Amino acid sequence: MLFRSYFDDKLAQYSYLVGCQRTGEAILIDPPRNVEPILADAKKEGLHVSTATETHIHADFVSGARQLGEKHGVTLYLSDEGDNDWKYQYTDNLDVQPLTDGDEFKIGNIKFEVMHTPGHTPESISFVLTDLGGGADKPMGIFTGDFVFVGDIGRPDLLEKAAGAEGTAQSGAKDMFKSLQRFKELPDHMMVWPGHGAGSACGKSLGAVPQSTVGYEKLFNWALNENDEQKFIDELLKDQPEAPKYFAQMKKVNKLGPAIVENPSAEWFEHAEDVVEFSKQDGNILIDTRISKEAEKGLVPGSINIPFGKMLPNWAGWLVDYDENIALIVEKDQAEEAMKILRSIHLDNVVKLAEPSLIESVATETYRTVDTEAFAKLKDQTDYQVIDVRNDSEWNSGRVEGTEHKMLGHLRSEGKELNKNKPVLIHCQSGARSSIAASVMLALGFDDVTHLSGGFNAWSNNRPKEVVTN
Incomplete structure (x- = not known):
């Protein structure tokens, strides 16, 4: 068996190539849109990608499944779980095999068993792999998608926050609790291959380690150690990060079918x-x-x-x-x-x-970058608008006294509410996001924009007495 993982560090997303070297067949699990490099890698290893599958309808990146089916004639194994609102709708003219709980299929001498693991989404499935060609009669591991991560689990609130499906956060959390009880029954030796790593917004605190084991997660993953259902639900839904605005679009795109693309040009x-x-x-x-x-x-x-x-x-x-x-x-x-x-x-x-x-000749708009002392002097002037562009959890854990909260992702719309005749002071946690925010404010027509070098970190280190906490 050949096993390769591919990590997109910009989206913190994992894709997996699994091939049977005896038959030359291979499958791609949770393929990215830019799938050509992986296909080339498989070909170099003497494998033909005949099949692709995914663990659920993704909300955080464009799936390459349709691209593989349309352009490369690949058979798609797709979830047929969940209600009618979350069924794939681009499959009519493709070779698609619907999957439900308990189904099995083989890629050469490698067996995949389907587990329906709802919680993150209703249609979410996981794949248990057994390498029959290697002589195994017990499973090696499980591809969990956005179900179980290293040190965390998938968030169940995205359908509600990003797609507007009211009430699904609570029901998703209940489903997640039940799915985890099944996960606990798996053998400790099994590998866990998650869909995301640290940096993804699909969970609260994903680990940066690329894989784990069922046994390790049973010991150290908080979600597998909370046996009270209500306490679990409360903890899971508490302090989830903002759902990026584009998640709603991605869920729709991956359900209806992404556009088929060639090499980009402009x-x-x-x-x-x-x-x-x-x-x-x-x-x-x-x-x-x-x-x-x-x-x-x-x-x-x-x-x-x-x-x-x-x-x-x-x-x-x-x-x-x-x-x-x-x-x-x-x-x-x-x-x-x-x-x-x-x-x-x-x-x-x-x-x-x-x-x-x-x-160079037309780049005429500028903003200022200042340290904490200069920022403090400007802040004390009554005509300044002081804006914190961090996320909700950062704001709630501590903030600069006298600031107004407008998270960066909403600033292009909410920034219009501010007074364009008054100068603006902006900060984030470290200075990276406030640089983006400064350019957004200039684009909105604000003339006098200043951001804080080092952000809230620098402020709390240098002026801790001027930090407000809840």
Whole structure:
């Protein structure tokens, strides 16, 4: 048996390639949209990806399942659990095998048993793997998707918070408790291969270790050590992070079927003035992917600075509307990767590109970066609006006295409520998010914007007496 895991560090998402080397068949589990590199890897190992499956309808990234079925003729094994609201709706012309609890299928000499493990979502399933070709008569491990993570479990509130399905958080938490009782019955030796690692918003405190065992999770995962159902539900639903805005779109996209894409391409701007004109037009958004230290020296009016890398998919997903045309200010050698990153959350409308050198003459908007002492002096002036753009749990655990809370993901809409005639002071936890926030405020038409270097961490270290706690 060949086993490979693939980790997208920008989305904290795992995909798995499992192949039977005797027959040359392979399966992809929870495939990403950009699946071509994995197919090439399989081919290099003498394997043909004949099958793909996924643990549930994902809310945090675009699944590559439809792409594999449409473009590569791959057979799709998809959950047929859950109610009619969460059934796959793109399967009519594809080779699809519906799966329910207790089903079995084989890829060569590797057996997969299906466990219905609702809680995170109603249709969620897990796959128990047994390597028959290796002579095993007991399972090696379980692919848990967003059911059991290393040190945590999947959150059950996303359908309610992101997709608007009222009451599903409570019912999902109850389902999760029942599913975990089944998980506890599995042999301790079994490996646990989760769908996400640290950094994912699909749980509260996911571990950074890529895999675990059933026995280890029984010992150290809080959720497997709480036997009182109500206490479990209360703890599971408490302090869950904000559900990123784009999650609702992803759930819909993956249910209805993502668009089939080829290699990304877009036209490059030839004149700096055209970049400015693009940014002015309704329905367009200009994303500047430079590092914040470069962007703060000069931004094109109307642009939002989201640095290339891990921050790009998350904050683009929060701040960009899906019907907007996107232009990127990006280095040429990063352009294709940047478009793939955005396409991983179905932001497909990248129509224009500009090299940073092109915009030098028109990057006229700036914001200031100050230390805690300068921030404190400005804050004491009565005409300043002081904005905290951290998430709810950070705000509730402690905040700068006299601040107003507007989480960064909502700032593009909620920032319009502020007075444009007054200067704005912004901070986050460390300074990274407030740099993005500063560019958002400039794009909204605020002239005087300042952000705090080091954020709340620096403030609480240097001025702890001015921290308010609940």
